[in-house]
Amino acid sequence: MGIDGDAPVPPHRRFGEEGGRLSYGGYLRLPELLAQQQPQSDAPDELLFITIHQVYELWFKLLLHELENAREAMFAGELWRARQLFRRVHAVERVLIGQVEVLETMTPQDFLEFRSQLAPASGFQSVQFRELEFLSGLKDEHYLGTFRHAADAELARLRRRLAEPTLWDAYLAALSQRGLPVSDAEIMGTLLVVARDRGSYDDLWQLAEDLLTHDETAALWRMRHVQMVERQIGIKSGTGGSTGAPYLRERTRLHYFPLLWELRAWL
Numbered sequence: 001m002g003i004d005g006d007a008p009v010p011p012h013r014r015f016g017e018e019g020g021r022l023s024y025g026g027y028l029r030l031p032e033l034l035a036q037q038q039p040q041s042d043a044p045d046e047l048l049f050i051t052i053h054q055v056y057e058l059w060f061k062l063l064l065h066e067l068e069n070a071r072e073a074m075f076a077g078e079l080w081r082a083r084q085l086f087r088r089v090h091a092v093e094r095v096l097i098g099q100v101e102v103l104e105t106m107t108p109q110d111f112l113e114f115r116s117q118l119a120p121a122s123g124f125q126s127v128q129f130r131e132l133e134f135l136s137g138l139k140d141e142h143y144l145g146t147f148r149h150a151a152d153a154e155l156a157r158l159r160r161r162l163a164e165p166t167l168w169d170a171y172l173a174a175l176s177q178r179g180l181p182v183s184d185a186e187i188m189g190t191l192l193v194v195a196r197d198r199g200s201y202d203d204l205w206q207l208a209e210d211l212l213t214h215d216e217t218a219a220l221w222r223m224r225h226v227q228m229v230e231r232q233i234g235i236k237s238g239t240g241g242s243t244g245a246p247y248l249r250e251r252t253r254l255h256y257f258p259l260l261w262e263l264r265a266w267l
């Protein structure tokens with residue numbers, strides 16, 4: 001019973017009612033969000049195709065945010081904070097791989113109902129995907145060419161990513177703050193010291209493992225994507241003008257942090 005004799009108000013009724021300003025849909029901007037799925041054909045599976053891509057782009061946005069914060073934490077020497085953020089990054093990346101399965105419920109015949117209308121659009125033109133690559137250390141300015149038709153603001157974002165420090169630069173800064181040499185000639189020696197003296201450097205070792213997991217999970221997504229592509233379009237070329245699966249297979253060999261992979265051979 002409440003103090004005035006009425007039945008107590010259940011907690012779920014009280015919370016958030018103080019100001020009465022926020023609502024679920026208002027806070028999350030659902031009218032705007034849910035107005036953005038607009039198929040251009042009558043093909044029943046185009047809604048799935050648009051939804052999946054929009055969900056990917058939302059996760060990409062979060063990943064960029066968390067990776068920027070992880071980079072800042074490494075520069076600040078707050079390795080525990082960087083590690084906390086990498087746990088989140090890895091969890092999101094596993095979701096990115098898992099949701100390929102949802103798109104694979106589409107048959108190639110159903111995809112072909114709207115595929116021809118997509119060209120020349122393609123995942124090639126995902127600005128945030130390329131930003132993730134640049135931030136992670138895979139800076140390839142040739143890709144600016146694929147964004148010729150992008151908005152000025154998007155091109156500016158890519159150029160900024162090309163100019164700014166990568167996650168690897170931030171890791172080198174963290175090593176350097178602990179008095180370890182990081183020049184090109186010395187870095188492999190330093191990585192070996194960290195790997196062999198876990199008593200002194202376990203936090204740096206674990207952080208390098210977090211970077212490697214980010215690298216590995218990105219590669220797993222590339223492999224999963226190319227499997228899906230082969231299942232959908234076989235050896236057809238891509239709407240973005242590439243050779244399709246052969247181009248994508250080549251990209252699965254990429255590494256964000258090649259030295260961390262090379263280190264294994266020296267241990």
Ligand code: HEM
Binds near residue numbers: 233237
């Ligand atoms: C039916 C499903 C899909 C097919 C058949 C497909 C096909 C392709 C092909 C052929 C390419 C090479 C570029 C081109 O010439 O078009 C490509 C690139 C790409 N796709 Fe997809 N894709 C599919 C789904 C997705 C999804 C769900 C995403 C999530 C965002 C995605 C993201 C990308 C990205 C980021 C690239 C550029 C990769 C790179 O340059 O390394 N794709 N895709």
Ligand SMILES: N[C@@H](CC(=O)c1ccccc1NC=O)C(=O)O
Binds near residue numbers: 233239
């Ligand atoms: N490139 C794909 C089409 C495709 O998947 C796509 C088209 C427009 C926007 C995003 C896409 N997703 C990944 O490439 C294809 O060649 O079939």
